[in-house]
Amino acid sequence: MLYQRSSALFTEAKKVIPGGVNSPVRAFNAVGGTPLFAKSAKGAYVYDEDGNRFIDYINSWGPMLLGHAFPPVVDAVIEKTKQGTSFGMPTAIETEIAELAVSMVPNIDKIRFVNSGTEACMSAIRLARGFTNKDKIIKFAGCYHGHSDSFLIAAGSGAITFGTPNSPGVTEGTAKDTLLARYNDIENVKALIEANKGKIAAIIIEPVAGNMGCIPPVDGFLENLRLVCNANDILLIFDEVMTGFRLAKGGVQELKGVNADIVCFGKVVGGGLPVGAFAARNEIMDYLAPQGPVYQAGTLSGNPLAMAAGLAMLKEVNADKGLMNRLEEKTKYLHNGITDALNKNNVVHTINRIGSMISVHFSEGAVVDFDSAAKGNNETFKKFFHGMLNHGIYIAPSAFETWFITDALTYEDLNETIAAVEVIAQTL
Numbered sequence: 001m002l003y004q005r006s007s008a009l010f011t012e013a014k015k016v017i018p019g020g021v022n023s024p025v026r027a028f029n030a031v032g033g034t035p036l037f038a039k040s041a042k043g044a045y046v047y048d049e050d051g052n053r054f055i056d057y058i059n060s061w062g063p064m065l066l067g068h069a070f071p072p073v074v075d076a077v078i079e080k081t082k083q084g085t086s087f088g089m090p091t092a093i094e095t096e097i098a099e100l101a102v103s104m105v106p107n108i109d110k111i112r113f114v115n116s117g118t119e120a121c122m123s124a125i126r127l128a129r130g131f132t133n134k135d136k137i138i139k140f141a142g143c144y145h146g147h148s149d150s151f152l153i154a155a156g157s158g159a160i161t162f163g164t165p166n167s168p169g170v171t172e173g174t175a176k177d178t179l180l181a182r183y184n185d186i187e188n189v190k191a192l193i194e195a196n197k198g199k200i201a202a203i204i205i206e207p208v209a210g211n212m213g214c215i216p217p218v219d220g221f222l223e224n225l226r227l228v229c230n231a232n233d234i235l236l237i238f239d240e241v242m243t244g245f246r247l248a249k250g251g252v253q254e255l256k257g258v259n260a261d262i263v264c265f266g267k268v269v270g271g272g273l274p275v276g277a278f279a280a281r282n283e284i285m286d287y288l289a290p291q292g293p294v295y296q297a298g299t300l301s302g303n304p305l306a307m308a309a310g311l312a313m314l315k316e317v318n319a320d321k322g323l324m325n326r327l328e329e330k331t332k333y334l335h336n337g338i339t340d341a342l343n344k345n346n347v348v349h350t351i352n353r354i355g356s357m358i359s360v361h362f363s364e365g366a367v368v369d370f371d372s373a374a375k376g377n378n379e380t381f382k383k384f385f386h387g388m389l390n391h392g393i394y395i396a397p398s399a400f401e402t403w404f405i406t407d408a409l410t411y412e413d414l415n416e417t418i419a420a421v422e423v424i425a426q427t428l
C-alpha cells in the first residue's frame with residue numbers, strides 16, 4: 001500500500017500543529033511510520049487520502065457504534081444545521097435527549113451535557129468534591145479519564161504509550177489529592193481508604209477498563225467497590241465514556257447490576273460529534289449551578305448539531321433490541337478466528353473481550369490490571385499493527401487500545417480480518 005499523500009500531509013501538518021496531530025495517539029509514535037490522513041468513511045470502512053480502503057476497528061475511538069456516516073445521524077445534523085448552529089440559549093432538543101438518556105440509564109434523574117469526555121470527568125470530580133466536602137479521589141492505574149490535571153496520574157493509553165504517566169504541568173498540589181489503586185484489587189482500595197480516613201470524596205473507575213486494552217472487572221470487584229463506598233461516604237463514579245450506550249443501553253450499571261453515584265459519558269452519546277455528559281440522582285445533580293453552588297458551564301454545551309447527532313444515535317440504540325446481541329456475536333466470531341490464527345502459528349497471546357470491545361495482548365497469562373497489560377511484547381505488536389495496516393485493516397496504533405466492533409461490520413469483513421491475521425501470524 002502507498003501512503004505518499006498522507007506522508008506529504010503529515011510533513012505539512014508538523015509545521016503548524018504540534019507533532020502534526022490534535023491528539024497524541026493519532027501520531028503513530030508508538031508503532032513508527034506515518035499516520036494515515038482520513039478522507040472519508042462509510043459503514044465499516046475508512047478511506048485515506050491516498051485512496052486506500054481500511055476495515056476500521058477504531059471507529060473514531062468508539063463513537064461509531066453503528067458504523068461511519070450512519071444515515072439517521074447524518075440527516076439529523078444536516079437538517080439541524082439549516083436552522084442555525086449555535087444560540088447560547090436553551091433548546092428543546094436538549095430536553096429531548098436528556099429525557100431519552102435518563103430513561104435508558106439506570107439510577108440517574110438528571111444529566112448535564114458538555115463537549116467532551118474530559119470535561120464530563122473533570123466536572124464529575126468537582127461535583128463529587130463539592131457534594132461530599134472532601135478533597136481526595138482514588139483512580140486506578142491504567143484508567144483514562146481525559147486529560148484534566150487530577151487524572152494525569154498513571155493514565156491509560158496515550159500517557160502510557162508515550163511513557164509520561166505524570167505529565168509536566170500537573171502541580172504537586174493537584175497530584176497529592178489523587179490516590180492510585182490497582183485495578184481489580186479491592187484490598188488495595190481498602191488500604192488506601194484506611195490510610196486516608198474521611199478524606200476521600202470519590203472513587204472514579206472505568207467499570208470495564210478500555211484504555212489499557214480491554215480489561216473487564218473480576219467477579220465481585222464492582223460490587224465490593226460499591227460496598228466500601230457506602231461504608232465510607234465515598235461517591236462511586238463510573239466513567240462510562242467508552243462503555244456507555246455500548247456494552248448495554250444502560251451501560252455497565254445495567255450490565256453488571258451495580259449502581260454508581262455519578263456516571264460520565266462521551267463517545268457514543270455524541271454520535272460522532274463532540275459531546276460528553278455526566279449524570280446522577282437529583283440529590284447530587286441539584287448541587288450544580290445554577291441550582292446549587294458547584295460551578296460548571298460551557299458556551300457550546302448542548303450544541304444543537306451535537307444534540308441532533310447524539311439523539312439520532314441514542315434513539316437507534318434504544319430501539320434496536322437485537323443490537324447488543326449482534327455486536328457480541330460478531331466480536332466473539334472475531335475472537336475465535338484470531339485465536340485460531342495465532343495458535344496455529346504458536347504466537348503467545350491473550351485476548352480480552354466483553355460485548356463489542358476486544359483487545360489482543362502479546363503476552364502470556366491473564367491481563368487483569370495495568371502491570372499485566374504492560375507485559376505485552378511491544379515489538380510483536382508493532383509488526384502486527386503494520387501487517388494489519390498493509391492488509392487494509394486499521395487497528396489502534398498502540399498496544400494499550402481496545403478494538404471497537406461496529407454493527408456495520410459484515411461477516412465477510414470479519415473473515416477478511418481473520419485471514420489477514422493468519423498471514424501476519426507467520427511473521428510474528
Ligand SMILES: *Cc1c(COP(=O)(O)O)cnc(C)c1O
Pocket residue numbers: 115116117118119121144145146147206210211239240241242266267276
Ligand atoms: C475517551 C475517554 C475519555 C476522554 O474523552 P474525550 O472526549 O477524549 O475528552 C474519558 N474517559 C474514558 C473512559 C475514555 O475512554
